[in-house]
Structure formats: C-alpha cells, structure tokens
Amino acid sequence: MRKTKTVKSSLPQRLSTEFGAFRKNAPMTLLALPTIIMIFIFNYLPLYGLVLPFQKYSAAQGVFGSPFVGLENFKFLFKTGTIWPAVLHTIGYNLMFMLLGTAMAIFAALLLFELSNKAQKVFQTSLLIPYFLSWVAVSYIVNTLLDYDHGVMNQILEMLGIEAKLWYNEPKYWPAILVLTNLWKTMGYNAVVYLAALTGLDSEYFEAAKIDGASKVKQIWYISLPLIRPIIIVMMILSVGNMLRGDFGLFYNVTMNSPLLYSTTDVVDTYVYRSLMNVSDIGMASTTGFIQSVVGFFLVLGTNLVVKKIEPDSALF
C-alpha cells in the first residue's frame, strides 16, 4: 500500500515530506548533535589514515601532498620482518590471557556464588581493587616486588640462600610475570561479570538438582556452566577481536619499557608506539596500525559469524 503511494508521488513531493520529517525530528537530532560531531572528529576523521600506509608520508607535505607509493610500506614491513616477534607475542599473550583469564574468572565466580551475600560483597570488593589501579600504580607494585636492591622477591630469594636476580634484565621470566600480573588485575572484573550471570539463573534448576541428590561439582558442570555459556561466548568474541591488540599499559609500564626485555615482551602496540615516537617512522607505524585494525575488524566479524551459525542466540550482532 505505502509503497505504491511513494512511487506515485512526485520528486518535489517526496522531498517535502522528507524535509517535513527532518524538521519534525530536528529537536532530537539537535540533542544528539554534540555527540555526532565528537564521534565524527575523533572516530571518523582518523579513518583518513587508511591511505597513510600507501603513501610516503612526510609531515611537511601532509596527508594530501605526500606521494603514493603503492605497497612499498607493506613490502618493507614484511621484508625487514622485525614485526613478526611482536605479532607472535601479542597473539601468544592474548591467548594465555583469554584462556587462563576466563578459567580463573569463572572459577572465582563459582566460588563467590556459593557464599552468603555479605561474604560475597567483601570478597568482591577486595578482588576489584586491582581493577581500579592504573597500570602506572601496578608498575609501582611490581617494582616493589622485583626491584633488584630493595624488592621483596630478592629479599625472599636471599632468605632462601639463592642469589638475587636482576629481574628487569632477564627476559625469560617475563611471560610468567606478565600473565600473572594481567590475571591479577583483570580477574575481579571478569568474575563480577560471570557472577552476575550466575545470579541471574533461575534458582529452581539448583533446587531440582539438590532434590535429585546431585553433588555441587555435578551441579556446576551440568547446570551452572552450560547456562552461562552465552556470556562466556560473548566475552570470547570480544577478546578474539582484540587478538592483535596488546594492552599497552601492561607491556609498556609494567616492563618499564626496558629494551632488554623486548625479546619476550614486545607487542604490536609497543612496536607501533616506538616506530611513531622514537623513530618517527610514520610509514611503518601506520602500516602496522592499518593491519591491526583491518585484521581486528575481520576477526570480530568472523567469530561473530561462526557463533551465529552454531549458537544464534549468543551472537553479538
């Protein structure tokens, strides 16, 4: 019905109804306008940067004046190959964070779920403290532990009769240190997410299981975990999408950006930052950033698509 009407109406007529609708919606548009403008400036304008990797950028000539060089930057990036260790580290760390982090958070949430409201709240508060600390503050804490002359770790080692270690010079310890630090900082937050999912479950399931004589472990395995699976999946999609993004604060501050540690701690984000700030290599930095954005984009779309096929209800969009 409506369709035929719009086909019939002439162009000026359609324009005028469109204009009328626009005017009718104008107050609301106006309300959202500051946000629209801010998003345009800070989120959409930077998209011009998608041309940067294909240019030989120079600050003097700017984005519009710099000559295009095709895939030169990409070729150079892959030929020198210095990016690969950073890429591998990023994916490796993120996988560890995702698997261990999710497991630990669910574990903590399941434990919290068993306790009375009051105890729950007390533990929740203390587990959340690291989440409220900035990475700078966390780097202070790690430093009080690992400092060579005054750190707690070396105090303990000396007490045990082991020689003190120069932690900030020894790359081999850092994968463990960084994974632990990240777990420590994020566990509370993620546990709260899963606890909320658990609390939202219908208590009838558990009552029924109890009457049937199912043990706690069985209840967890057959009721709790399957029922919070959608949330677990959503959280996973989000982390898969960020697979190529290293948490800059963790890898830059906690390691004190020590070059001696790069062989195990350098991630894409610290690599890009260094190319930009220390070497001022816009080509390299923007090319890496470009790959990061594009890969991240397709990873999110990809995982979401897969989830949509397997479990339509858990898909993010």
Add this chain to the structure above:
Amino acid sequence: MKKNKIKNRDEQIVRAFAFLVLAIFSATCICGFLLVLGSSFQTEKEIQQYGYSILPRDFSLEAYKAVFTSPGMILRAYGVTLLTTVIGTIVGVWISASAGYVISRHNYRYKNILSFYIFFTMLFNGGLVPTYILITQWLHMKNTVWALICPLLVNAWYIILMKGFFQGLPNSMMEAARIDGASELGIFFRIVLPVSKPVLATIALFYALGYWNDWYQSLLYIDDQNLYKLQYLLMQILKKAQFLNSDAAHSMMGSSASGAEMPTLNLRMAMCVVAVGPLLLVFPFFQKYFVKGITVGSVKG
C-alpha cells in the same frame, strides 16, 4: 535424615573451600597496594638496608612530610587531574546520555543510522598514527588540556549502555507526558533524566575512573611539565629512577649524578599512595554502581 546430613556436610565443605580460596585471592589483591602503602611509611634508611616491606620496622611519616612540605609538582598534577576528571566526566556523561536517549526512542526517524554510526566505532578505528596526526597537526592540541579531555569523551559502549537503560523505562510514563503537551526534549529533561540517576552515576563513575587513571594521553600529547597528570608524573618519576640506576646514566654523567634531584624511595611510594589513595577510599562506597555498570554492560546493550 542421614542423607540430608551428608548433603549438608557436602555443602559445608564446598563453602569452606570457597571461603579459603577466595580469602587467598583477596589477600593477593589487597597486598599489592599494602606493599606500596607499607613502604611509604618506612624510613629511607630502612628501605636501603632491608628493602620494601608491608610492615615498616619503625613507622615513619618522613615521606609524607616531604610530600606535603614541598608539594609543588604534585599539587599542580593534582590540579590538572581534578580539572580534566571533572570536565571530562560532566561532558562525557552528557554526550553518552543525550545520544543514548535519542537512539532509544523508537519514533526517532534516524535511529538506525545513528545507532550504526555509533556502533561502528567499536568495530573499526583508524589506529594510533592517524589519531596522533589529527590531534597534533590538525587540531593543534599538543600540550593543551584538550588533548587530555577530548580523545576520551566518546565511548560507544557507554552510549549503548545508556540506550539499554532508557529503553527499559516504562513507555506509559513518556506517553503521559506527551499527552500533557511535553515535547521530546522536555520529556528527556524533566521526566527521563531525573529517574535515571543510578545509571548516570554509574557512567559518571566509569568516566571519572578513566580520567583519573589516564596516563596514555599524557604520554602521547604532553611534554609540558605544568600539564602532567598524577599518573603520568608517577610514571616519569619511576622512569627517571630506572634510568639513573642504569649503567648508561653512570657512564654518561659519572656516579655523582645518581640521587641528584631524585625523590627518595619512600617518597616515591608516598606519592603513589597520594595519587591512588583517594580512589581506593571513595570506591567502596560506589561499588554498587560499578558492579551494576559492569553487569549491565555484559548482558548486551
């Protein structure tokens, strides 16, 4: 009867286990900060001799006296941090609430386009380099407070969170207002905002936390010491200390350089406490809102 008892014991064991493990987890979470706190009450001599400790051998306020007698830099950094946090939080909440409301209204014609416009920023972004060029060369914000405020203002996640909350409000409330002749904007200001205090508080706290803890924008855009934020000042102090301890510094400037103009160890810790402390003091009172925000955000916008 007997079976019931066994069941109870099973439950008790699980509960005791949960309690024990969580107590250990919590202790680890708290100890990190306590270590910094304890060290800030040590005397410099004690740290030099025994190292950092949660429990100072003799409790001293020496570091805090030093912080508060010559507060120059710290006070300035506090000022910048407070200013950016207050402005950023107010404007940020406004930006999130207004847009969230607009896309929550089903009778708004451009609702879908606008929603996508906002959501897309979560999927794709230009990355560090274009943003850096935009802010330093196009907007000329380097070494201004704006570089500390503007880049953090929009967060699509918060807008979607707001939208979710507004959609949950009873429609009858707004219909009634409309019949009374209120305009869309009138409904927003007089009806919707007043009943949305909890969610506004939640978002405000997230913004405040983000601004208070931010050091990244300073790292990118601030060289001027007068515009250092607290976290960035802390970062610089630790960096400098690390550098002075390194061999490079010794060979470059001779051994006399170390210690020059460098805050003592306990002073460093005291500064960290002063920077982090207010947050940790305030946060337990607002925990309810934080937890609400975390959980609402996780159950889809």
